[in-house]
Amino acid sequence: MIPVAELRRFALPHAYAVGVPADVLHRVLRAVHDDAADDAPGGWVHAWASLAAAAEARGRDLDAVRYHALARFPYVDGPPRRAAQEACVAAFDRWRKEVPGISRLDLPFDGTGFACWAAGLSRRHPLPLILVVGGITGTKEQWAPVLARAERLDAAVVVTELPGVGENGLSYGTDSTRMLMHLVDVLGRAADVTRTCVVGLSFGGHLALRQALEDDRVRGLATVGAPVRDFFVRIARGAPLPRLVSLTLSHVTRTPVERLPAELAGWGVDEDRLSRLSAHVACAAGRGDELVPYSDAELLRRTVPRLRLVENDVLGDAPERAAETRLWLLAQALRTAGTAGGVRRAAAARARVLRARHRLARASAGAPA
Numbered sequence: 001m002i003p004v005a006e007l008r009r010f011a012l013p014h015a016y017a018v019g020v021p022a023d024v025l026h027r028v029l030r031a032v033h034d035d036a037a038d039d040a041p042g043g044w045v046h047a048w049a050s051l052a053a054a055a056e057a058r059g060r061d062l063d064a065v066r067y068h069a070l071a072r073f074p075y076v077d078g079p080p081r082r083a084a085q086e087a088c089v090a091a092f093d094r095w096r097k098e099v100p101g102i103s104r105l106d107l108p109f110d111g112t113g114f115a116c117w118a119a120g121l122s123r124r125h126p127l128p129l130i131l132v133v134g135g136i137t138g139t140k141e142q143w144a145p146v147l148a149r150a151e152r153l154d155a156a157v158v159v160t161e162l163p164g165v166g167e168n169g170l171s172y173g174t175d176s177t178r179m180l181m182h183l184v185d186v187l188g189r190a191a192d193v194t195r196t197c198v199v200g201l202s203f204g205g206h207l208a209l210r211q212a213l214e215d216d217r218v219r220g221l222a223t224v225g226a227p228v229r230d231f232f233v234r235i236a237r238g239a240p241l242p243r244l245v246s247l248t249l250s251h252v253t254r255t256p257v258e259r260l261p262a263e264l265a266g267w268g269v270d271e272d273r274l275s276r277l278s279a280h281v282a283c284a285a286g287r288g289d290e291l292v293p294y295s296d297a298e299l300l301r302r303t304v305p306r307l308r309l310v311e312n313d314v315l316g317d318a319p320e321r322a323a324e325t326r327l328w329l330l331a332q333a334l335r336t337a338g339t340a341g342g343v344r345r346a347a348a349a350r351a352r353v354l355r356a357r358h359r360l361a362r363a364s365a366g367a368p369a
Contacts, residue, residue, distance in 0.1 A: 002074065004034045006244040007044055010137070011073055016322035018066045018142040024051070028070075039080035045071045049084055052091070061095040064088075065141050074137040074244055075165070075251045085139075089167060092117070092141040102147050105158070109182055112169030116140065116160040116183070119150035121190035128195035128337035129187055130330070132159040133180070135202030135225075136248050139166040146330060153342035155334060156191040158183070162204050164252030172203070172252040174267055177211045184217055193217050197333035202226060202292075205283075209269060212279040220280035220336025222329040225289055228296040229268030236265035245291060274303035282308040282332035284325060308332065 008029050015025045028047050036042035039049075048071035055063035068088035072081040096102040096117065105116040117140055120127055130153070132143055143159040150157040163170035163179060170179060184193050198221040200208030205226025212218040235241065238261060241249070246257050255263045281304050285297035301309055310328070334342040 002044075002077065002247060003243050004032060004044065006242055007073070008032070010242070010244050011070060013322065014073055014137055015066075015070055017138065017326070018069050019145070020066050020070065038078075045080040045084055047071075049080075049087075052084075052087065056091065061091045062144060064091040065095060065144065069139055069141060072139075074248045077247075077251070085166065088139065088141055092144065095144070096147070099148050101151055105186075107183065107186060109179060110170060114160060114163070114168040114170060114179065115166075116158050117143070117147055118156070118158040119147045120153070120156035121158075121187070122156070123190050126190060126192045127154060127156045128197070128339055129184070129191040129193050130155045130157045130197055130199060130333050130337065131180070131184070131187075132157065132199045133201070133204035133208060134159075134161055134165065135204050136162060136165060136172070136245075136252050138201060138204075141166075146326070152345050153330075153334060154339040155337055155342055156187070158187060158191075162207065162252060164254070171254040172207075174210070176207055177214055180207065180211045181215050184215065195219055195337045197221065197337045199223070199329050199333050200226060206267075206269075209277075209281075212281075213269070213273055213277060216278070218279050220282070220333060222282040222332040222336075224284040224325055224329060225286070225292050226283065226296070227267075227292045228274075228299055229270065230293045230295045230299065231291070232264045232266075232268040234293065236261050242290075271299065271303045274300065275305070277304055278306075280306040280308070280336040282310075282329070282336075284310045284328065287311065 028051065031042065032044055032047050033042035038045040040046055048067045052064045052067035052071060055067060065088055068084045068091060071084035072088060076082050076085050101119045103118050103121065105118055107113055107116070134140060134142070140159040140161050146157060147159065160183065161168040163172040163176050170176070184196055187193055194217055196217045197219055198208040198211060200221060200223045202225045205223030206228065208221045208223060209226060209228065212221050246260060249260055250257045253263060281300065283297060283300055285294060287294045297309060300307055331343055
């Protein structure tokens with residue numbers, strides 16, 4: 001069973017990333033009972049699914065997407081979360097049909113397959129590719145704000161999920177780069193994949209790093225909180241992981257929890273390979289990250305020839321920080337893709353977020369905005 005205390009803790013940055021208002025988030029977290037079954041009143045899934053149903057009844061499909069995403073968090077472990085996962089995708093599908101230019105891709109692969117949401121693909125006018133890959137708990141639907149504005153970015157944007165997450169039926173492993181390389185092959189029909197930039201969150205960033213080492217079409221990657229080497233070394237040596245993280249990694253890798261240290265032991269990327277990386281790398285890392293040691297960011301600093309490292313100890317601590325981080329990642333990817341207009345627009349959006357933060361901070365302090 002997924003510990004409720006850890007659900008409360010780890011759901012915070014995830015909720016902010018998908019756009020759940022802070023007051024709604026904290027109200028639900030207070031209402032969830034430690035001893036309630038997930039789908040019973042007071043249970044995790046029930047609380048979020050009830051909000052989603054109310055949003056759907058009001059015709060607010062994007063809000064329903066957010067609440068269903070929290071109901072299935074951190075992964076599908078039975079019928080209640082399975083229903084939430086399916087409802088999340090269905091609500092997103094209804095929403096995107098009202099937003100011009102967003103399409104769905106279903107790609108068979110290795111006897112199963114995975115799905116993507118895409119915008120900006122064109123056989124006649126192929127644009128540079130921005131490929132977004134989430135972490136071990138994040139679904140592709142959380143990137144709705146970027147997809148809705150993709151036409152302003154001078155790039156094709158495709159978002160998908162890490163193997164084992166959401167609609168991705170594959171298992172996550174060291175060979176998962178094959179999935180991304182297959183996806184880029186397919187997208188080469190409707191995007192300029194010679195200018196591919198990957199945005200990878202957490203473990204999605206680790207996968208993106210591995211892809212960049214193997215695929216010279218990847219010009220750059222932008223990541224936040226990506227494990228590189230030391231995270232895996234520590235786990236192999238017996239460093240404990242939070243129960244929620246262990247269970248989620250076990251789920252996506254299809255490896256029993258007790259075998260995770262041995263499974264992850266060889267996942268680290270060594271200094272020699274990093275020093276030969278030709279792609280541009282933009283990385284946001286925090287010294288206070290609960291999971292990934294800051295030494296992984298320092299490893300990148302020592303070895304990667306083309307690195308832009310931003311230190312931020314409060315990433316994900318508040319809704320406005322999540323929006324700012326998303327825009328920073330997008331701007332870095334656009335910059336390496338060479339889409340100047342898209343960079344200017346992303347930077348302008350980031351500036352608006354920062355101004356809103358400033359006004360909020362002044363208002364909270366009692367100063368005039």
